[in-house]
Amino acid sequence: MYLSVRVLGGGPAGAGRLNYKRLVGQGRHTRRQLLKAALGGAAGIALGAPARLLAAAQAPGAGATTVQLADDLFVVTAGGINVLARTGTGGVVLVDGGSAATSDAVLKAVASLPGSGPVRTLFNTHWHPEQTGSNETLGKASAQIIAQENTRLWLSTDVKWPWNGQTFKRLPKVAQPNKTFYTTGVLDPDIKYGYLPDCAHTDGDLYVHFERKNVLAVGDVVSGQGWPTVDYITGGWIGGMVGGVQRLLAVANEQTRIVPARGPVLSFADLKTQASMYGTIYERLSTMLNKGRGPGEAVAAKPTKEFDAQMGNPDEFVRRSFESLWAYLSPDA
Numbered sequence: 001m002y003l004s005v006r007v008l009g010g011g012p013a014g015a016g017r018l019n020y021k022r023l024v025g026q027g028r029h030t031r032r033q034l035l036k037a038a039l040g041g042a043a044g045i046a047l048g049a050p051a052r053l054l055a056a057a058q059a060p061g062a063g064a065t066t067v068q069l070a071d072d073l074f075v076v077t078a079g080g081i082n083v084l085a086r087t088g089t090g091g092v093v094l095v096d097g098g099s100a101a102t103s104d105a106v107l108k109a110v111a112s113l114p115g116s117g118p119v120r121t122l123f124n125t126h127w128h129p130e131q132t133g134s135n136e137t138l139g140k141a142s143a144q145i146i147a148q149e150n151t152r153l154w155l156s157t158d159v160k161w162p163w164n165g166q167t168f169k170r171l172p173k174v175a176q177p178n179k180t181f182y183t184t185g186v187l188d189p190d191i192k193y194g195y196l197p198d199c200a201h202t203d204g205d206l207y208v209h210f211e212r213k214n215v216l217a218v219g220d221v222v223s224g225q226g227w228p229t230v231d232y233i234t235g236g237w238i239g240g241m242v243g244g245v246q247r248l249l250a251v252a253n254e255q256t257r258i259v260p261a262r263g264p265v266l267s268f269a270d271l272k273t274q275a276s277m278y279g280t281i282y283e284r285l286s287t288m289l290n291k292g293r294g295p296g297e298a299v300a301a302k303p304t305k306e307f308d309a310q311m312g313n314p315d316e317f318v319r320r321s322f323e324s325l326w327a328y329l330s331p332d333a
């Protein structure tokens, strides 16, 4: 049978964008060959105990709270979304800016941090509105806005999610990233950043590594609180979640503190647990896909059951994950 999910609406497959359809189409692999290769990649993952993944939740709309990680490094959280701020004489560096609704609270909290000053640089870990809500304010204030090129492309077009009809309007030019890159970059002696080409969450995910403090900001590639959105319309997929977390494990070490977009600061062990968890789920869903099952059957089979106590109701996550396999592995993609 043909499994023909296609990208339903969403942004145009723009010129220059890394297009997963093209990647899958290369070499004319059959779906079975791709699945076999993908399953082989996941098979080496050691199973571990689920991590403590739930955190002290914060009600949306609440004011910002701050956790200090180092003299000049802080996690500012508003509406349940984390922003990482580094202060210093050269100005503030932010990794993500919160949503538009929480932007004022975030920027006010950042301005009151010890050693704070004007925000000089803002990273967008990906295009989602929970991360890019301060872009316009900071862009107008002449901040440098750094993102992977695919993120800029998504922010310069309208996006629609077919699963719930939600639409996202393109950002005005001043709010779009004004410094983009493809693979890696260095901001200053302490800050290195890189692209996560696995398409874990979107096709424009980046990490920012504060090397001296050994803190790694990872956006939504790692969820510290609840199941993530598998945004296959802008390139994310469940296989990429396995690959993305494994890639982060190679950037980090045993002492690294990992700052996800949501939830508490995580440890290297937490990251390993997530790699294992997503590997297990990916393998189960791929097996079901290979047997010709559909998303409803995947949800009913409860492929995440041993993780649900930590991660919450999995139904939407499983459905999107399964659809993301269609989007990636369909032989006519």
Ligand SMILES: [Zn+2]
Binding pocket: 126, 128, 201, 220, 229
């Ligand atoms: Zn996201």
